[in-house]
Amino acid sequence: MKISKKGMTRKELFKKLDERRADDLNWQSGKVFGYVFDPGKEAMEIGKEVYSKFLTENALDFSVFPSLLNFETELVAIAAEHLSGDNNVVGNFTSGGTESIILSLKAARDYCRVHKPEITDPEMILPVTAHAAFHKAARYLNVKVVLTPVDKSFRAIPAEVKKAITPNTILLVGSAPSYAHGVVDPIKELGELALENNLLLHTDACVGGFMLPYFKRLGEPIPDFDFSVPGVTSISIDLHKYAYTPKGASLVLYRSKDIRKHQIFACSHWTGYTIINNAVQSSRSGGPMAAAWAVLNYIGDEGYMEIARKKLDATKRIVQGVEKIKDLRLMAKPDMCMFSFTSDTISVFHLIDEMNSIGWYIQPALTFENSKENIHLSINYSNVEWVEDFLSDLEKSVEKVRPVKFGELGAAIKAEFANMNPDELTDEEINEVLNGLPAALRERLLIEFINNLFVFQEDKR
Ligand SMILES: Cc1ncc(COP(=O)(O)O)c(C=O)c1O
Numbered sequence: 001m002k003i004s005k006k007g008m009t010r011k012e013l014f015k016k017l018d019e020r021r022a023d024d025l026n027w028q029s030g031k032v033f034g035y036v037f038d039p040g041k042e043a044m045e046i047g048k049e050v051y052s053k054f055l056t057e058n059a060l061d062f063s064v065f066p067s068l069l070n071f072e073t074e075l076v077a078i079a080a081e082h083l084s085g086d087n088n089v090v091g092n093f094t095s096g097g098t099e100s101i102i103l104s105l106k107a108a109r110d111y112c113r114v115h116k117p118e119i120t121d122p123e124m125i126l127p128v129t130a131h132a133a134f135h136k137a138a139r140y141l142n143v144k145v146v147l148t149p150v151d152k153s154f155r156a157i158p159a160e161v162k163k164a165i166t167p168n169t170i171l172l173v174g175s176a177p178s179y180a181h182g183v184v185d186p187i188k189e190l191g192e193l194a195l196e197n198n199l200l201l202h203t204d205a206c207v208g209g210f211m212l213p214y215f216k217r218l219g220e221p222i223p224d225f226d227f228s229v230p231g232v233t234s235i236s237i238d239l240h241k242y243a244y245t246p247k248g249a250s251l252v253l254y255r256s257k258d259i260r261k262h263q264i265f266a267c268s269h270w271t272g273y274t275i276i277n278n279a280v281q282s283s284r285s286g287g288p289m290a291a292a293w294a295v296l297n298y299i300g301d302e303g304y305m306e307i308a309r310k311k312l313d314a315t316k317r318i319v320q321g322v323e324k325i326k327d328l329r330l331m332a333k334p335d336m337c338m339f340s341f342t343s344d345t346i347s348v349f350h351l352i353d354e355m356n357s358i359g360w361y362i363q364p365a366l367t368f369e370n371s372k373e374n375i376h377l378s379i380n381y382s383n384v385e386w387v388e389d390f391l392s393d394l395e396k397s398v399e400k401v402r403p404v405k406f407g408e409l410g411a412a413i414k415a416e417f418a419n420m421n422p423d424e425l426t427d428e429e430i431n432e433v434l435n436g437l438p439a440a441l442r443e444r445l446l447i448e449f450i451n452n453l454f455v456f457q458e459d460k461r
Contacts, residue, residue, distance in 0.1 A: 001456055025361060030382040031390070032361040038382040039244030039307070043299055047246040050287075050294035057286030059093075071289040078296065079237050079251045082213055083205070083226035090260045091253035092278045093289050097206035098133040099280050100236035100252035103263045105137040107234065107254065108171040108200045110262035122170040127156035127185060128369045129178035131204060143170070149369060153332045154181040158189040165197055176205040176212060176225035180365055180376060182334030184208070184223045191231025200233040200259070206250065207378075208336050209237030214308035215336070222335055233259055240288075242337075244307075244381070245295040248288035307381050311337045314384045318377065321391035327398055331374055340365060342374040346398060347406030349428040349435075351375065354397040360390065366435045366442070373435045406432065 008016070027036035038044065054068070062069040072093040080089035094100045105124065112119050123144040126134050138145045146169075148160040156174055172194050174185035187203055194201035203225050205212070216222040226235060232255070239249040254260040267275045275282060299307070315337040322328050322341050331340045342348055352364050352375055363376045383390070406428075425433065434442050 001458070026359075027361075027382075029359065030386050031359050033377040033379065033383060034361065034363050037241055037244050037380060039295065039299060040381065043244060043295055043303075046298045047244075047291045047295045051246050051291040052287065054286035054290035057290075058283055059286055059289065060283045065286060068286045068289060071286070071293045075239070075289065075293055075296070076251060076253065079209070080227075080253055083209060083235055083237065083253065084228035085253065085255070086227070088256045089227060089253055090257050091251050092260075092263070093292075094250045094252055094279050095248045095281060095284070095288070096240065096250045097131070097204075097236055097238045098136060100206065100238070100250045101131070101133040101202075101204065102137040102140060102280060103252050104202045104234045104236060104254075105134070105141055105143060105171065107259055107263040108202070109141055109143055111200065111259050112170040114262070116170070119168050119170060121168050123166060123168045124171040124173065125161055125164045125169060126173050127161070127175070127178075129154055129156070129180055129183075129185075129371075130173050130175055131179055131206065133206075134173060134204075144168070152370070153183055154178065154371060155183050156185040156190065158186055158193060161190060162193055165193070165199070169197070169199055172199055172201045174201070174203055174225070176203050176208045176223075177334070177336045177338070178204075179207055179338070180371065180374075181332045181340055182336040182338035183332050184212070184225055184335045187223065187225040187229050187232065191229040194231035194233070201231050203229075203232050203235045206236045206238040207241050207338065209235060210239065210304075211242040211308055211311075212336065214305055215312060217305065218309060218312055220312065220335070227253075227255060239292045239296070243292070243296060243304075244299065245292035246288060248285075249292040310384045311379055311381060314387050315339070315379045317387050318379060318390065321387070322394070325391075325395050325398055327402065328394075331371065337379040338377065340371075340374040340376045342372055346402055347404055347428065347432075348373055348375050349431040350401040350404045350406060351394075351397055352431075353428050354401055355393065358393060358397070360393065364431050366431070368439055373431075 025032060025035065027038065057065050057068055059065065059068045075093055076091040079091065094103060109122055112122060121144060123146050124134065124138055125146045125148060127150050128147050129150050135145055146164045148164050149157060151157050161172060172190055174187045174190045176184045176187060178185070190201055205225060212222050212225065226232065234255070235253045237251050237253065239245040239251065240247045263278060265277045315334065319330060319339060323330055327343050327345045328341050329343060331342055349364060352362055355362050365374050365376050367373050
């Protein structure tokens with residue numbers, strides 16, 4: 001493949017771009033429960049405009065782009081106050097939740113290298129509901145993951161975390177909330193454990209950090225999860241999720257500079273310019289941070305409160321609606337505008353397929369530990385007006401898939417793998433197969449799949 005010989009005209013180019021988009025998920029429909037966080041047309045336009053305005057500025061060197069330094073420090077100060085931090089709280093802007101999590105683990109690992117040099121094989125304790133980004137960070141940074149079970153409501157069990165602590169433990173983790181079930185872990189108890197054992201504790205508030213304080217102000221019984229909890233030493237909070245800023249926007253905060261300093265990378269051991277990075281990325285566009293600053297200030301506190309009120313109401317109506325539908329079962333009452341539900345009598349994979357075939361987008365989650373296969377919904381501002389239609393279509397779809405026989409395939413896979421003809425598997429059966437496999441095998445297969453997907457194929461359009 002080579003670039004076009006003579007270059008394309010602007011018209012040709014945009015025509016091609018529109019054609020390529022044709023098969024993408026139609027998130028503008030308001031019927032998509034995930035992936036795109038839509039704040040409404042005006043705020044979206046502001047985000048895009050400011051993003052392009054600062055697209056070319058480079059946060060590689062803040063001394064020559066003081067505008068970016070200001071955006072970053074202001075965003076950190078806003079988040080610190082939002083999360084009950086005092087003036088000692090510091091932090092940095094990152095490209096997303098995963099980068100914030102990688103950095104928080106790097107800071108913990110390198111902090112312990114200095115303060116606990118006796119630890120040579122560091123371990124991090126993760127409730128099984130902690131986001132996969134922690135596993136990624138652990139693999140990148142060579143830290144051992146110690147998994148602990150969660151209770152029936154899918155919250156971390158402090159007694160289990162306590163049991164898992166060893167002389168090698170460097171970090172405890174809790175979620176506010178966990179992505180899969182939308183419930184907040186008992187951060188207060190985890191904080192006590194951290195203090196008793198002189199350990200660092202990270203609250204993963206990637207998805208909840210921005211909205212939960214609004215839900216609390218609306219009177220919801222949100223458990224404490226932020227810097228108001230003694231023992232919490234770092235927090236990740238994404239702006240590109242429920243703060244509705246364009247993608248590439250998250251923050252990682254630390255209770256003090258003493259910990260944050262271990263996040264920073266400096267290198268003078270080469271022949272070029274001295275590198276000092278506070279994030280994983282080195283050269284990075286000023287677009288995401290400028291756009292995040294702009295969208296936050298455009299929507300404003302009252303605007304976010306209004307969004308929170310509408311989403312809370314929509315979540316309650318969807319939760320109640322799902323609970324009323326025969327054959328469906330809520331996995332746990334959520335603390336946030338995201339939750340999962342399942343069924344003991346019908347196939348959730350067929351249900352997802354049926355719903356998605358009539359214009360919805362809902363997400364499957366596979367069995368892991370005490371969490372059986374389920375349907376996940378992240379409720380968005382754009383979904384608010386579709387609540388009744390969603391529930392009505394969900395009920396009809398349940399009726400439709402009720403007669404479908406299911407479950408046998410997953411069980412058969414475990415027993416008799418060799419009998420499968422992969423070419424004959426349907427999409428629902430693939431999910432059922434994955435559900436029947438051990439998690440490690442699933443991961444291996446998916447890595448092979450992605451490795452093959454990201455290779456060039458000529459666009460025939
Ligand atoms: C709780 C939680 N943590 C971390 C992440 C990872 O964030 P990102 O996809 O921005 O890297 C997510 C993403 O959904 C999340 O929900």
